[in-house]
Amino acid sequence: MAEFLHDAKRFILKNLQIADDAPLQIYCSGLIFAPRNAIVRRQFQSEFPDWICQLPQTEETWSSELQTLEGHSNWVLSVTFSPDGAVLASSSADKTVRLWNATTGALQQTLVGHSDWAPSVVFSPDGAVLASGSFDNTVCLWDTATGALQQTLEGHSDSVLSVAFSSDSVLLASGSSDKTVRLWDTATGALQHTLEGHSDSLWSVAFSPKGAVLASGSSDKTVCLWNTATGTLHHILEGHSDSVSSVAFSPDGAVLASGSFDNTVCLWDTATGALQQTLEGHSDSVWSVAFSSKDVLLASGSSDKTVRLWDTATGALQHTLEGHSRSVSSVAFSPDGALLASGSYDKTVCIWDTAISAQQTLEGHLRSIWSISFSPDGALLASGSSDKTVRLWDTAIGKLQQTLSGHSDAIWSVAFSPNSTLLASGSDDKTVRLWDIATGALQHTLEGHSDSVLSVTFSPKGALLASGSFDNTVCLWDIATGTLEQTLSGHSDSIWSVAFSPDSTLLASGSDDKTVRLWDIATGALQLTLEGHSDSVRSVAFSPEGALLASGSRDKAVRLWNTTTGVLQQIISVSGSVTYLKFDQDGLYLVTNLGFFDVKPGRENLSSSSDNARQEIFVEEEWVKVNRKNTLWLPPGSRPSWSAINGNLLALGHASGRISFVGFCT
Structure with missing residues (x-):
């Protein structure tokens, strides 16, 4: 029981x-x-x-993640527990501080007062006051019981990036982009000392447990240790090769941890200033470090989207916590060390059980998925990732079939040939690669672009491949030989999407220059330039008979054009950026990443039509919608960075690198 x-x-x-x-x-x-x-x-x-x-594949057992708290409308930059562990505070780029019940995750209060981002928040040791630093150059002191603003401390000439209380709550330290640390009397708000010595912005400040020493980390790559009574500089700790983003004392004050943009954590002897250990393992900048109350664990949060737990005695990595979809900006242990909170650029706060070591065991990419595509017969799904690989999945059982390795950089786009025998992948390494799906063998490496390849697509009969690039050009390739047939130039910015007309006589390209261009494939001549979008064009598709072209944009609109005259036929307003679209086989409606849309004025909506076997399935924020109704709520860890639909099968590509399949019954 x-x-x-x-x-x-x-x-x-x-x-x-x-x-x-x-x-x-x-x-x-x-x-x-x-x-x-x-x-x-x-x-x-x-x-x-x-x-x-x-059903989607899931982990075998519960992971370390207990809850994900949602509510901030922008990056979460700092998290901290109250001294009794009952409340969790988070501050954000949305200019607010939020107080959460640490047990239930319920939002208790939203503190509004800053006029700019709030990158740091901390409780006083007695729990009565909360301090927050802001890009508005001020520190705010809040009454934690009522949420009332008590004081605003002014004096810094640039952003306040970090705040910390002394152990007796008498002093408050603030570190700023103005290169100084200021020490304030918390009772009166009077400035006690201005500590000068760093040559660049102050990212982090922390008091030693007894309050006699203050540590500060800076963009000048150093950590400074200060005497808080006199304001004098004790030690300058040098060893990092990039900005020091975070500093934290161990509970006994003997060790100082510093996290850096050089992807490492350093452990220093506070008495001598000697470097004890360098902890390596993160693949990107370390934004935050925190000790547990028992001196045993150190947590570090990174731009690599992970939190890592380290044994401070040996320096060994204990656990890697994965769940955030963007950079982890802040980490904090509860007073008893049983919980760990992390704040992220994905706008969420995660609460982790530090006693559970279960890790992600599902098959998947090692890093974020940037593109997914179903094969024409629906039997396979291809996924391209920033881990430089393409993976092929069996859609019937949701299992990984093959991993295609060869690219030397992230993969932006994948596409199957019409007969499902070849796969094309476009990459940041400036190449397109053609793979034999049956064997996984590399057939051709297509070189010709001078920048990242953003989009690839096969002609209807599979004889040609088109690729769009950051170099503002479209290349046309002969599939049989791998030779470059033509380079289409004319766009003034990156090309995100390319599509062949059904008869292979025209090619459409959508670009960051806000235009769509139609090209004659035989001659390479520009036929039409379609203007009207007010932002980047991210997707293009021809109707089945080729008379219409649809273009989707970041301007929250789909435009339908006559491919012969270039005349705009229809504008469909949508709720967001259209990154994917195609016509149904009858040309009656458009399937997009934001839902299904009628392209024949006056038609009934699909959800009320007589075609009951075909369901409208798409993902909108945290919901899977079926026939335009919220049907399946997606927990934060299961929300996709990319999604694709084939009939009644939904594929979800996650920032963690995992692929999920959910099949809906007709």
Whole structure:
């Protein structure tokens, strides 16, 4: 029974966010995305919704992640627990500070007062006051009981990037882009000392446990240790090769940890200033470091989207926590060390159980997925990633079939040939590669672009391949020989999408220059320049008979053009950027990443039409919509960076590198 109750608690915490708004959806979502061996999932297996025909693969057991807190409208830049561990505070680029119940994740208060980003927040040791630093050059002191603004400390001439209280709550330190640290009397707000010595911006400040020493980390690549009573400089710690973004003292004050943009964490002896260890493992900048209360663990958050837990005695990596979809900007342990909070550029706060070591065991890419595409027969899905590989998945069982390696940089685009025998991939390495799908063998490496290849597509009969690039050109390639046939020049900015007409006489290209261009494939001559979009054109597609061309843009509109005259036929307003679109086989509606849209004025909506076998399925923010209704809520860790639909099968490509398939019954 105890094990079941623990399992049920994890189930509830994972799904509390929509419990009030959508209780039925939370139940379905919780069961579908629960780990395979979770007791709750096994106990209620008979209750799985009958409208789901293919379940996504999930982990075997619960991961370390307990909850994801959503509410900020911009990057979360700092997180901190109250001294009693009951409240979690987060500050954000949305200019607010939010207070959350650390147990339930419920939002308690939103503190509004700063006029610019708030990159740092900290509780006083007695928990009565919360301090926040801001890009508006000020520090705000808040009453944690009422949320009232008590004081605004002014004096810095540039952004305040970090704040910290002394152990007795008497002093507050603020580090700024003006290259100084200021020490303030918290009772009166009077300035006590201005500490000068750094030659660049101050990213982080931290008091030693007894408050006698202050550490500051700077863009000048150094850490300074200061006497807080006199304001004198004790030590300058040198060793990092890039900006020092974060500093933290161990609970006994003997060790100082510093995180840096050089991707490392350094551990220093605070008495002598000697470098003890350098912890390496992150693949990108380290933004934040924090010690647990027991001196055993050190946490580091990084731009590589992970949190890492280190054994401070040996320097060994204990765990890698994955769940955020963007840079981890801040980490903080609860007072008892049982929980870890992380804030991210993905606008969320994650709460982790530090005792659970289960890691992601699902097959997938090592880094973010940038492109996914179904084969024409629907049997395979290809995914391209920033890990430099293409992976092929069996859509019937959701299993990885092959990993295609060879590119030397991230992959922007993947496309199948019409007969599903070849796959093309375009990359940041400036090449297009052609792969034999049956064997995984590389057939050709197509070289000719001078910058990243953003889009690839085959002609309807598979004889030609078109590629669009950051170099503002389109290249046409002979598939059989791999030779470059033509280079189409004319766009003044990057080309994000290319498409052949059904009869292969025309090629359309959409660009960051806000135009669509139509080219004669035989001669390479420019036929038409279609102008009207007010932002980058990210997708283009011809209608089945070739009379219409659809273009989707970041300007939240789809435009339909006559391909003979270039006349604008129709404008469809949408809710966001259209990165994917195609016509249905009858040319009656458009399938996009934002839903299905009628292209014949006066037609009934698809969801109310007589074609009941065909469902409208798409992803909008945290929901999978079926026939335009919120049907399946996607927990934060299951939301895609890319998605694709083939019939009633939805493929989700995740920032973690994982692929999920969800099949909907007709």
